[in-house]
Amino acid sequence: MRRIQAIAWNTFREAVRNKILYSLLFFAVLIILSALAMGNLTLHEEIRMTRDIGLFGIDAFGVIIAIFVGVNLLYKELDLKTVYTILPKPLHRWEFVLGKWLGMLLTLAVQMGVMGLVLGVTLWLQGAHFDTPMVKAVWLLFVNVMLVTSIAVFFSAFSSPFLSGFFALGCFMVGRSVPDIRALAAKLGPLAKTVLETGCTLVPNMHLFYPSGAIVGAEEVSVHRDFVGASYLLTTSTYGVSYSLIVLILAMLIFRKRDFV
């Protein structure tokens, strides 16, 4: 456990000392704060605007950071050859991958925490507060980002950062559009339908992590009114965490067999 913890802490420390992440965080905060100005353009919908823009900022920048850092997580170790110093230590390769992944999650948790805090302060300035639906929404976004990180790490275990980023972003975009793709598939011929359905089955359904405005059960859910219940939260979180772990295990298996030339 100490070894995994050491790798995770080092990964977190690396991210904390990386100026690019601060820039991304700065833009995310800027977008959330822009909700204050955008709210003035609406008629009595300032708080709604702030919540929507805030959640969009947390989601978009969480995913961008997950892909950006995730695809470099293992590749950078190989490119900079730091892996030659670390892997001959009494450490299993899977411990190394797990440690890197946990460090990445810690980084994302802190980043999303900061963004959530800024959103909370913004809401407070408008006389509202960061209520339970918002907490649930941010939690689901975090599980989504965890899944995106695992996918990025999986591709980076055998591919270049550019291709890994391309594939991870593709998975995210398809995963987020699963209901739309399924609706489209229903209108197409049998072959196209099969292809699209297969794609939707292979790619995780990331629409589940951004359910605001969607119909869950027979009800429309929204962070502005009634959001998802504990049961949805539990099943979706279990789905996301399980998918993440399966993809991460695949990444570990690939990494286990690699030659570090």
Place this chain on the structure above:
Amino acid sequence: MSEVVLRADDLAKTFRLGFFRKRIEAVKQASFEVRRGEIFGYLGPNGSGKTTTLKMLMGLVFPSRGRAEVLGQPVPDRQAKRRLGYLPESPYFYDYLTPEEFLDLVGALFDVKRAERRIRADRLIERVGLSSARGRPLRKFSKGMLQRIGIAQALMGEPELVVLDEPMTGLDPIGRKEIRDLMLDLKREGRTVLYSTHILPDVEMTCDRVAMIFAGRIRSVGPLSELLTARLLSTEVCLRPGAAGLPELPAGARKSENPDGLVIDLPADADVDAFLRAVLAAGARVHSLTPRRESLEDLFVREATSHNQGAA
């Protein structure tokens, strides 16, 4: 015979590169043993397969054939890794860390407790002479300083076997001497050192035994004293001729000039006593007389030449 701490048995590695999976035989055959308490040199020209062999021993590269054991365990066993320290070639470290942070990370990977990690890190930073740079990030370190922190991290687990890949590369003469001294210290402490290099004078000064690898194949393994032939190759006489000039040189002798006078290279079968008597009688002043036996460089060149002829 002392205990074998590392055994490479018929190791080979073939890489398949590029779109057409072109075969590159980096190591064709490597078999050797390293014994407890010795300094073992792994010699070879650039691209001969030294680093690939060491990477196979460290579990970074999987052999295509053969097997390796480190401290009685098949590579890459975690229990064996606990007892060895490794410095990669041209080491790259997390450059945002300070030496203290980096050694702390390495110590944690060895499951060393925090308090003990601090003690070991302090001691090693002191030992490799980096006390004044302990709070500086590694990205601000010179090549020599990085090599020293690399040695420190290799010793963080208090290893029985220390494996150093090209530890002298890129170092100035003082840096090289420091690394040599450190290796000799490690030997005195009872540790075993295996290092790869192509810098032959360092090997002559430090190694008990060596293995030579050419184009992926090991040519010679053994103690330097056994590998180098003891026979006299030539005798070099440095002198300044007297007024009467030089007597006739023995057959096969070669003459050259240097700032102090002349250098006469006498063949192995020349009568050196007679030659000395003759030059002294002619009023010459003899500065030095050096019998030249086979050096490691001669052996290295001999093996390389014989390998090339064999390959042709």
